[in-house]
Amino acid sequence: MTRIVSGFAGSLSLTVPRSGTRPTSDRVREAVFSSLEAMDAVSGMNVLDLYAGSGALGLEAVSRGAASAVLVERSAQAAGVCRANARAVLAAAERSPGRRPAISVRQSSVNAYVRQPSGARFDLVFLDPPYDVADDELGTVLTDLVASLSQDAVVVVERSSRSPEPRWPDGLEALRSKSYGETTVWFAQPPAPSQPE
Numbered sequence: 001m002t003r004i005v006s007g008f009a010g011s012l013s014l015t016v017p018r019s020g021t022r023p024t025s026d027r028v029r030e031a032v033f034s035s036l037e038a039m040d041a042v043s044g045m046n047v048l049d050l051y052a053g054s055g056a057l058g059l060e061a062v063s064r065g066a067a068s069a070v071l072v073e074r075s076a077q078a079a080g081v082c083r084a085n086a087r088a089v090l091a092a093a094e095r096s097p098g099r100r101p102a103i104s105v106r107q108s109s110v111n112a113y114v115r116q117p118s119g120a121r122f123d124l125v126f127l128d129p130p131y132d133v134a135d136d137e138l139g140t141v142l143t144d145l146v147a148s149l150s151q152d153a154v155v156v157v158e159r160s161s162r163s164p165e166p167r168w169p170d171g172l173e174a175l176r177s178k179s180y181g182e183t184t185v186w187f188a189q190p191p192a193p194s195q196p197e
Contacts, residue, residue: 002056004089005030007063009095016054016164019079023054024128024158028180030157035178036124042066043069043152045123048148049166050141051133052108055082057126057156059103060091066124068102072095073111079107111137114144121150122189139167149190157186 002023004012026034036042043065049058050072058069071086073079080149086103089184093099099192106113110129125145129138138157145155154175161184168174168188175187 002026002054004060004063005033007065007098009059009063009089009092012088012092014054014056014059015081017075023056023116028183028185029056029060031180032185033064034041037064037156041124041155046120046147048072048122048125050125050127052082053078055085057128059085061124062089062103066101068192071105072108072110073097073105074107076107079105093114094127110141114141114148117148120148121149123150125149125153125155127156131160135167139169142166142172143169151190153190153192155188157188158160159184159186164187
């Protein structure tokens with residue numbers, strides 16, 4: 001079972017697509033969000049969840065105070081699951097004073113979505129691609145993503161521990177990584193602007 005770990009929708013059970021996705025375990029999600037909250041990278045942020053699956057990462061961020069989330073999923077069945085889970089989280093928000101997050105679901109390939117920037121700027125981005133997504137394809141997605149990032153954005157990439165470090169484009173720098181059994185999570189951020197001399 002997948003559930004929201006914390007926040008106004010804490011303990012809410014989420015539906016998981018029947019096949020084709022690999023949900024992030026509650027343990028890994030809790031560790032990732034502990035790191036993000038220590039960086040002050042969740043509350044009030046605009047979130048993008050690529051390869052969303054059930055939408056658990058983006059919806060967890062909303063539950064913990066993110067202002068908005070866009071869930072991008074290619075599979076029609078999984079996108080439908082994302083919409084149902086989003087409705088459940090929004091219903092929980094209505095019962096929580098002062099909580100009015102915005103959640104939208106885009107049924108699209110990740111490549112197509114990031115290749116055509118909408119003009120939105122995202123502060124927190126999750127990429128949890130299926131293991132069969134090639135390293136070159138992930139590198140292309142990261143390159144195209146840079147145009148949609150805010151200056152202080154945080155990008156979180158979840159990969160198999162057997163996969164190499166993502167190929168970071170010029171607009172992203174690795175901050176650190178952490179392994180949890182078969183999973184390694186990478187954190188990256190746009191480089192700090194150079195100071196005039």
